[in-house]
Amino acid sequence: MTTQTNGVFDRTPLIAGNWKMNMDHSQGIALVQKLAWTLKDAKHDYSRAEVVVFPPFTDLRSVQSLVEGDGLQIKYGAQDLSDQDKGAYTGDVSGEFLAKLGCSYVLVGHSERRLIHHESDELCRDKVRAAVRHGLIPMLCVGEGLEERQAGNHVQYTLEQLRGSLADLGAGELEGLVVAYEPVWAIGTGEVAGPEDAQEMAAAIRAELEKLYGADFARATRILYGGSVKSSNVASIMAEPDVDGALVGGASLDAEEFAKIARFVQHLVTDK
Numbered sequence: 001m002t003t004q005t006n007g008v009f010d011r012t013p014l015i016a017g018n019w020k021m022n023m024d025h026s027q028g029i030a031l032v033q034k035l036a037w038t039l040k041d042a043k044h045d046y047s048r049a050e051v052v053v054f055p056p057f058t059d060l061r062s063v064q065s066l067v068e069g070d071g072l073q074i075k076y077g078a079q080d081l082s083d084q085d086k087g088a089y090t091g092d093v094s095g096e097f098l099a100k101l102g103c104s105y106v107l108v109g110h111s112e113r114r115l116i117h118h119e120s121d122e123l124c125r126d127k128v129r130a131a132v133r134h135g136l137i138p139m140l141c142v143g144e145g146l147e148e149r150q151a152g153n154h155v156q157y158t159l160e161q162l163r164g165s166l167a168d169l170g171a172g173e174l175e176g177l178v179v180a181y182e183p184v185w186a187i188g189t190g191e192v193a194g195p196e197d198a199q200e201m202a203a204a205i206r207a208e209l210e211k212l213y214g215a216d217f218a219r220a221t222r223i224l225y226g227g228s229v230k231s232s233n234v235a236s237i238m239a240e241p242d243v244d245g246a247l248v249g250g251a252s253l254d255a256e257e258f259a260k261i262a263r264f265v266q267h268l269v270t271d272k
């Protein structure tokens with residue numbers, strides 16, 4: 001990644017909106033349209049802060065038509081994918097299909113998949129591999145629960161998830177990988193990890209990536225923070241040198257608020 005920087009490294013900040021199971025396809029179109037207009041009015045420079053949305057599967061074709069038809073610079077991705085490419089896997093969605101819908105990214109191992117659907121590190125690893133196989137950039141989510149945080153094991157726990165979800169994958173296969181650190185106790189709760197907590201974990205993740213894949217890979221990898229991010233707290237989180245963006249849930253459902261978050265980040269980069 002090039003152009004503007006966060007901290008001391010050359011990485012373009014990324015603001016991602018995970019809609020979760022919200023917004024049907026017509027609501028989704030309206031949200032993307034409003035987001036695009038709001039950012040256009042504000043003269044948002046996408047090369048300084050990339051903007052990505054993760055709608056539900058059923059919205060993707062509509063979002064694709066809108067983005068391609070109107071030549072929007074907003075990117076989009078899916079919230080999950082199968083580790084398999086095709087066959088008797090009822091209800092699953094192949095990375096091949098997502099690539100055909102123009103998805104750039106795919107979330108892997110979001111805490112809601114790990115907790116509600118009991119996805120293991122091994123399955124996440126196979127999903128990362130499936131994403132890469134189809135030219136999708138995996139946005140791998142990791143993060144501890146309240147129990148690990150209170151026991152002081154949060155770094156160890158999160159790095160174990162990271163290693164397990166990337167096991168046997170080589171640096172060459174993972175170009176563009178994005179890691180999202182999401183402390184589960186801060187998701188949708190209004191509790192935000194302090195900027196220093198986000199930095200502590202982002203730095204630990206980067207150091208681990210360096211051990212696994214070397215310094216160049218670690219320097220190029222974007223690490224996002226997720227958990228109750230809003231326009232009122234994004235600036236302090238983004239001021240940390242190892243935090244390269246945000247994975248936003250609830251606040252991404254409001255086009256004006258989400259645009260404001262992206263605008264703040266772009267200004268931080270521009271004003272540096």
Ligand SMILES: O=C[C@H](O)COP(=O)(O)O
Binds near residue numbers: 227
């Ligand atoms: O994917 C997004 C994260 O789970 C954060 O969600 P939230 O911003 O609603 O806390």
